[in-house]
Amino acid sequence: MALNVNEVRKDFPILQRETSDGVPLVYLDSTATAQKPLAVIEAMDSYYRRSNANIHRGVHTLAEEATAMYEQARVKIAKFINAKSAHQIIYTRNTTESINLVAYSWARANLKQGDLVILTEMEHHSNLVPWQMLQAECGIELEFIPVFEDGILDIETFQVLLERRPKLVSFTHMSNVLGTVNPAREIIRMAHEAGAITLVDGAQSVPHLKVDVQALDADFLAFSAHKMCGPTGIGALYGKTELLESMPPFLGGGDMIKEVKLRSFRANTLPHKFEAGTPAIAEAVGFGAAVDYLSSLGMDAIAAHEHEITEYALERLEEIPGVKLFGPAADKKGGVAAFTLEGVHPHDVAQILDKDGIAVRAGHHCAQPLHEKFGIPATSRASFYLYNTKKEVDMLVDGIYKVKELFG
């Protein structure tokens, strides 16, 4: 069923606000963080009003309720990405922490000097720096799948790199700058044939596309709640059970243990082994509500709506003299339009658009090496989600013409 965007917009209280008198908000920065529907806000509000307690240890009514809500959310999240079991979902703070968990726990136990990790040139800093840190610490080697000028990964070069028998291939499913949706299934199949483990950065794909970890055969998938209409402060790491079970704990403390003595401990079972200390309980509840909300609309319907808006946006932006767009055509990308405007710095573009209530992002979007590759210090980036409209795209285009006039 097609998405009724006017109805969807009513679910998001923030979209009703103005940024200044008479200037409605045009929110085109969902790639940075998505807005939250009432269902998520109310679920968290209700948790704090009615059920707040610490989880897993208490026996009183509230503790039971809080534990059930926290664990029910995990079941919903597992189902959302088609994981076999809820214990394969580890709560983290965000995608970054999920990747770091793999780098600290799996990689430090399994990689040694000279072992190869393959990344891509379009990675977010969160999938670069943890591996650079590991390289400095224990001498692993890093190689990068190149990106062509049109924003597509060079799979042939990847094939050649695989002859060096990498231990891990870690890559973004969807670029937060170019919008490119990478052929994750193919990359994973090729990596597995070469004997490598795979980590998929799903920060941008899980909110926007139907992601099925079993169909992908992904070993790890990292994603964040806040980019998929959920709260900040919580994310998830999916992992194959045998991998997660073989990994040493990440952080030590309460809840991750089965038994503690003065000089030793026994680690808890999955998923608690990786969840030390009091977690973000209300946020987990909000995460579950976000997943329910997206599921009720249908990920296929959301993806189709975004595709329509993105196609229209690329077409309209392309018409503007001086605008240069980055990334592939609409059929190979998600709802992201990164661009430069000749003679005007992206920060100035964003600042002037802001006067008309239009929120876009400017900078290198935590992908500095990618910008260097394309020879630009920064881009402006408009991104689209389930609540954006063609009218908002028109307002963006009008805004860019205003910028041109001012700097003309």
Place this chain on the structure above:
Amino acid sequence: MDDLYREVIIEHYKNPGYRGHLDPHDIQFEDNNPLCGDHIEITLQTTEDGTVKDARFDGHGCAISQASADLLMETIIGKPIEEVKQLNKQDILDMLGIDLGPVRLKCALLSLKVLKAGVYGLGEASDSLVE
């Protein structure tokens, strides 16, 4: 149309009077704004009695960062170094004639940060120089 983009800022951005690189120079320093990649280099020639004889900036970035660098060079030429050391955030805001939020303030203050690290002969430009 927009206070932030007063004519003076657009004018200094588009037609800077002091963009360039002095060679020889007595003082040189450069730095980036890690948030947005803006880059500023300053070169100064000074006289024996410690006055700024000439000054230039080079680099890339938004209108705010580049215009404030140009205005800053214009301001310090002919001034004693000791006076340059006393310049602060408010001086830059007065020069630009605008108020700025915390993010854009970093753009506006980059050139002053670089300048002060240079005149103090520091190895690194820190935010505390322009507080």
